[in-house]
Amino acid sequence: MHSKLHRRRFIGITAAAAGVAALPAVAGTDGLHVWTGTALGARASLRLYHPDSRTAEAAIQRCIAEIGRLERIFSLYRPDSAVSTLNREGAIHSPPFDLVRLLDSARHLHRTTGGIFDMTVQPLWQLHAAHFSQQPVPVDGPAGSALAAALALVGQEAVLVEPDRIAFARPGMALTPNGIAQGYVTDRIAELLRSEGFADVLVDLGEARASGEHPDGTPWRAALADPAGGAPLRKVDLDGALATSAPSGFAFDRAGRFHHIFDPRTGQPAEARPSVSVLAPEATVADALSTAFVQMSTDDIRRTLRVHAGVTVHALTRDGLSEELSSAAG
Template sequence: MAGLPLLAPHAAPQPMLHVWRGSALGANAELQLHHPDPAEARRLIRDSLDEVARLERQLSLYQPDSALLRLNRDGALAAPPFDLLRLLAEAARFHALTDGAFDVTVQPLWDLYAGHFARAGADPAGPPAEAVAAALDRVGQHRIHLDADQITLRPGTAITLNGIAQGYVTDRVVERLRANGITQALVDMGEARALGGHPMGDAWQVGLEDPAAPGQIAETIPLRNRAVATSGGYGTRFDAAGRFNHIFDPADGRSSWRYAAISVIAPDATTADALSTAFSLLPPERVAELARQAGVTVHVARTDGTRVILA
């Protein structure tokens, strides 16, 4: 799951810039598009939200009876919907690219830590080692079998798409807007992607959140025909002391505090989302190597408060 990009406003509102704000996949969401016809702009916004709703019925962990929830519940899903199948195939590709750091099967670890700290008098040191080991036995990309006719999980395995789905939904909305002739828009369904530039002629401005002061902007970046996603353990902490977060390492089952936050600027939001999640677990030299290989730029917020750019 990512830290939400903060959309930095321009100096003055534009009469042909139409804005919607709401929520998608459990996160704050925003859509800004430039169009001379207000009625057509409203239609395009409704069309975009219909697409988001359609995808939520497939990919959400929060919507009752979504395709993903049924897959996790039953261990198999016959005739899987196209977007779920496509996104799981993308997840497998990012798993291979990142040496296994990106892994959508870490949901058993989420369940373990959330359940542990929800109990009164929970051990502040976290779940016992044997419980972590048992959860890890149910984690691994190899435990998913993908087929056009059926998706199958090995017993005990469950999937979370929180590290990639918001980016994927953002990309699908951008595709629909582009197909309808929109050339200037900023779509943020949990991760942000710019279509063209801002109507005022410059790039869209997106603020990267300060992990030490959530809700505040630490750095503003220009975005034009690119996407940005941020991951950081500060976004979801399981315990009051803040020692345990949702960035799980599939290698050892522990939370990662290697960085305060990682932001990835990429050609599309799916890539930015997945890589920001995976890079949160990898050492800087490997992050830099993979960033060059993937053609992305990485903004690193270190735990000591300093920031660095890797490209």
């Protein structure tokens, strides 16, 4: 495999400071307080306005603690996380409320996207990761029989979710929180800050969510980058959430034929658009819809938008053309 196991991000938040190590909050003369670090394996930042440095710093520390708590639920790389425990054992009793809530959202999004968004594609990821880890590195994908066996383990409807128990209906199933958990954590942090009275906030935890405005009176802004490496496709004012998906974020093979976005109907890497960005009221929804829409036709995206109010989609076609689609405001 030629890249690290994470999604490359195609969202550039203007005025965002580069950096991956956790830093203390920095206050500017305009009352803007900035923290940068990592969350769920992605570069992360918090930007909030408050005239009192101590109040802002205390809020940021609470946000960092909450990010850590949620990572202990959703991380695929921590063997003690709730998701890792569920994947290993096939069931989990007394599950964390946040995992139940996330899976309820995932079930709804699975239904509204016609089954395209599906958290149970993890066996397909595991199969491809193992296959392309062989030496010499294979040129083609996994054998048809292996692919069929992994695909038989895919199906969001086979995840049984109750307040006191989550279980898989079929042995060997596994969840991936990629494609929704970053959005969910972003929402939780944005809501925490809102509950504490912070009105002007930009949370960027792999997906972004903004409220209010920059202290200089301008909107929070985001640049949607060209996945081919060219100039930004466009800049957008951000009042709500933004998420982007692109197949070029990670590929198992050097040629880039076998990427990380799997079609749950076929088990193959999806016939995908180069990039899709979704603006929505909540980052959980934006995250999941961007994952689904990168696989969908324009007509299918339009049908899905009928049941998701206040969503705008900026998408590239396979021919490199740009499309903008919007739902009703709701």
